[in-house]
Amino acid sequence: MTNADKDPRPKYLNLLQIRLPVTGIVSIAHRISGVLLVISMPLGIYLLQHSLGGPDEFRSLSGFFSNAAVRLALLLIVMAVAYHLFAGIRFLLIDLGVGEHLPAARRGAWSVVGATAIAFLLALFVVI
Amino acid sequence: MNMQMTGLRAWLVQRVAAVYVGLFSLYLLIHFTTNAPGSYLEWRDWVGHPGIAVSWALFFIALLLHAWVGMRDVLLDYVHNTAVRLVALLGLALFLLAQGLWALTVLLGAGT
Numbered sequence: 001m002t003n004a005d006k007d008p009r010p011k012y013l014n015l016l017q018i019r020l021p022v023t024g025i026v027s028i029a030h031r032i033s034g035v036l037l038v039i040s041m042p043l044g045i046y047l048l049q050h051s052l053g054g055p056d057e058f059r060s061l062s063g064f065f066s067n068a069a070v071r072l073a074l075l076l077i078v079m080a081v082a083y084h085l086f087a088g089i090r091f092l093l094i095d096l097g098v099g100e101h102l103p104a105a106r107r108g109a110w111s112v113v114g115a116t117a118i119a120f121l122l123a124l125f126v127v128i
Numbered sequence: 129m130n131m132q133m134t135g136l137r138a139w140l141v142q143r144v145a146a147v148y149v150g151l152f153s154l155y156l157l158i159h160f161t162t163n164a165p166g167s168y169l170e171w172r173d174w175v176g177h178p179g180i181a182v183s184w185a186l187f188f189i190a191l192l193l194h195a196w197v198g199m200r201d202v203l204l205d206y207v208h209n210t211a212v213r214l215v216a217l218l219g220l221a222l223f224l225l226a227q228g229l230w231a232l233t234v235l236l237g238a239g240t
Binding site: 037085092 | 143146147150153167168169171172175191195198199202227230231234237238
């Protein structure tokens with residue numbers, strides 16, 4: 001059985017002090033967005049079920065989505081999808097050998113940030 | 129590939145599932161911006177259409193497989209106590225399975 005306390009190697013886990021390079025930030029944000037999406041899965045399926053429940057339920061959804069808090073949550077989830085997708089595409093390209101080495105990897109990471117910023121502006125335009 | 133549960137198999141499943149989920153998401157985005165359903169009947173008929181319903185079902189299967197591999201990696205990385213990790217993995221598996229069965233009932237309902 002592995003137990004972290006028996007490991008004598010030093011560790012530094014002060015998240016407030018650790019500074020990651022852009023590639024590291026893109027990577028952990030990809031993981032975080034993924035976990036967020038898994039958590040929002042039940043809500044997504046519930047909305048799908050509700051939208052197919054009948055004409056009244058379908059109509060009530062437009063009222064639901066005009067609520068400001070709901071629109072904010074929707075924006076967050078849509079951005080999580082967009083970010084996870086862009087960072088994911090970068091990882092798939094790396095799997096294929098594209099953007100593996102450091103200079104290209106950093107360019108790729110910044111591209112993900114840029115693409116997400118553009119998606120954010122588009123999403124704002126739609127949601128607001 | 130051999131029959132053992134190697135990391136390579138999980139990696140491949142996650143990648144293939146990712147491509148389908150990515151493409152389907154793009155399809156949904158295009159569909160909703162160009163041809164958004166105006167009424168309940170329009171919506172239900174589109175989801176209930178055999179080809180569309182199957183593509184939705186495949187989407188959920190791919191999504192759950194992709195989520196399983198990803199979340200399993202997260203648990204393996206951060207949960208160091210073996211017993212707790214086992215329980216967490218079991219909980220995750222049940223959660224994803226439940227989502228899948230629920231999504232299936234929703235899709236089957238649209239076809240009626």
